[in-house]
Amino acid sequence: CLPPGPWPLPFLGNVLQMDQKGLLKSFQALREKYGDVFTIYLGSRPAVILWWYEAMKEALVDQAEAFSGRGHIAIIDPVFQGTGVVFANGKSWKVLRRFSVTIMKDFGMGKRSIEERIKEEAQCLVEELQKSQGAYLDPHFLFNAITANIICSIVFRERFNYQDPRLLQLLHLLNEIFIILCSFYTQMFEIFPGILKHFPGTHTRLYSMIEEVKDFITENMERHQKMLDPSGPKDFIDSFLLRMDKERLDPESEFHQKNLVHTVLSLFFAGTETSSSTLCFGFLLLLKNPGVLEKVQAEIDRVIGAHRLPTLEDRAKMPYTDAVIHEIQRFSDLVPVGVPHSVIKDTHFRGYYLPKGITVYPVLSSALQDPRHFEKPNTFYPGHFLDAQGNFRKPEVFIPFSMGKRLCLGESLARSELFLFLTTLLQNFSLGSPKAPEDIDLTPRENGLGRPPPLFQVRFLPRR
Numbered sequence: 001c002l003p004p005g006p007w008p009l010p011f012l013g014n015v016l017q018m019d020q021k022g023l024l025k026s027f028q029a030l031r032e033k034y035g036d037v038f039t040i041y042l043g044s045r046p047a048v049i050l051w052w053y054e055a056m057k058e059a060l061v062d063q064a065e066a067f068s069g070r071g072h073i074a075i076i077d078p079v080f081q082g083t084g085v086v087f088a089n090g091k092s093w094k095v096l097r098r099f100s101v102t103i104m105k106d107f108g109m110g111k112r113s114i115e116e117r118i119k120e121e122a123q124c125l126v127e128e129l130q131k132s133q134g135a136y137l138d139p140h141f142l143f144n145a146i147t148a149n150i151i152c153s154i155v156f157r158e159r160f161n162y163q164d165p166r167l168l169q170l171l172h173l174l175n176e177i178f179i180i181l182c183s184f185y186t187q188m189f190e191i192f193p194g195i196l197k198h199f200p201g202t203h204t205r206l207y208s209m210i211e212e213v214k215d216f217i218t219e220n221m222e223r224h225q226k227m228l229d230p231s232g233p234k235d236f237i238d239s240f241l242l243r244m245d246k247e248r249l250d251p252e253s254e255f256h257q258k259n260l261v262h263t264v265l266s267l268f269f270a271g272t273e274t275s276s277s278t279l280c281f282g283f284l285l286l287l288k289n290p291g292v293l294e295k296v297q298a299e300i301d302r303v304i305g306a307h308r309l310p311t312l313e314d315r316a317k318m319p320y321t322d323a324v325i326h327e328i329q330r331f332s333d334l335v336p337v338g339v340p341h342s343v344i345k346d347t348h349f350r351g352y353y354l355p356k357g358i359t360v361y362p363v364l365s366s367a368l369q370d371p372r373h374f375e376k377p378n379t380f381y382p383g384h385f386l387d388a389q390g391n392f393r394k395p396e397v398f399i400p401f402s403m404g405k406r407l408c409l410g411e412s413l414a415r416s417e418l419f420l421f422l423t424t425l426l427q428n429f430s431l432g433s434p435k436a437p438e439d440i441d442l443t444p445r446e447n448g449l450g451r452p453p454p455l456f457q458v459r460f461l462p463r464r
């Protein structure tokens with residue numbers, strides 16, 4: 001039988017048990033009643049919820065293959081229809097994932113590495129912030145621009161100026177899309193897709209914005225097609241087009257235009273707002289905790305100094321900064337209920353029976369906020385990642401990128417971005433806030449599949 005859970009109403013499922021404050025709150029309340037593995041009905045569809053690191057590891061790692069499917073997200077399913085690396089399943093996902101991982105790795109060898117690209121972007125950002133002359137600004141836009149530019153550089157081999165209207169429009173769309181995907185509306189759509197899809201609403205706006213991003217990608221792809229040099233693919237799209245050409249006679253090939261556009265779209269969705277939201281939370285937390293900021297800057301001055309660019313090699317010599325970045329990720333808890341999985345075959349788990357295709361939510365938040373592993377789970381406390389001697393240590397329950405076969409494909413990219421952007425900015429600027437630390441509010445703008453940070457103002461004052 002399925003794991004226990006509240007009795008569902010016909011068609012409506014467990015709508016009465018859903019908390020306005022979001023999926024995590026709803027799951028938290030049910031977990032107290034039904035235990036660490038329970039079932040909830042989102043409309044007429046059952047979903048299994050995994051709470052605590054132990055349950056997630058037993059599923060995603062110990063039974064990795066069985067739990068490697070991607071689950072449904074009702075509002076987004078009609079867009080991807082099982083294509084593109086995030087939402088594909090089966091052979092299609094395996095091929096696209098292997099291809100994407102290889103391309104990202106290749107950029108580290110021989111060609112201009114990802115580290116080089118991030119460093120260059122960090123310098124552009126420093127120049128841009130110098131122009132602000134210490135005025136208060138909302139950093140969200142610029143953080144979005146730098147993370148989007150890294151994806152643009154990988155897929156299109158070009159970055160955009162921060163004033164370029166094409167970049168501005170792309171960022172506007174990605175931001176709006178992210179906010180909708182994190183909203184309460186998206187959670188309601190999960191429960192009532194059959195009804196809501198027949199009426200115009202937020203989802204209609206969402207689809208038209210996604211179409212615009214797709215048009216932008218398609219135009220770029222067509223430009224690449226015209227200039228393609230078979231002897232030297234220069235970016236993700238070139239490499240994909242060459243594989244398309246190589247396999248053009250294979251009717252089973254996964255390398256077709258739809259998978260190309262949807263994989264690039266997935267990289268924008270998965271790799272832009274996630275990293276930039278973490279940076280926003282990071283700066284908010286540093287403004288709220290000036291003592292921590294001071295210690296990070298002291299470490300930067302000691303290890304890197306003022307006259308050279310930070311590099312990834314510095315990280316191993318900077319345990320405090322590393323601990324702060326981990327604590328920023330832990331505390332900001334960006335993807336609290338994980339991205340839904342599904343089981344790809346009938347599966348036995350902890351004495352229950354999970355039929356093939358059932359959705360599974362690994363509640364990442366339950367690991368990141370676990371009081372058995374983090375002394376002060378609800379406090380921003382870099383000490384969570386330091387031992388008594390001040391060395392960096394990482395508890396195994398630190399899983400903001402999830403685990404198992406669907407582990408975030410951009411983990412290493414995201415970690416490099418967080419380290420290089422944060423250290424470069426703090427090497428060059430001191431920070432100012434219009435609010436006193438105790439008045440800085442950390443409440444996210446939404447609390448659904450993601451937790452977008454609140455809007456805030458900060459100023460960057462040159463340190464030298």
Ligand code: HEM
Nearest residue numbers: 086270271274275278335339400401402406408409410414
């Ligand atoms: C701080 C930043 C980031 C966080 C917290 C994050 C977190 C996650 C999480 C929780 C998942 C779901 C894993 C699962 O299904 O269990 C995921 C998947 C994914 N992420 Fe990230 N991510 C971040 C940045 C990035 C970046 C920069 C990229 C760019 C390449 C990226 C690409 C992906 C892709 C392609 C997937 C889908 C993997 C698959 O389904 O096989 N992510 N990420």
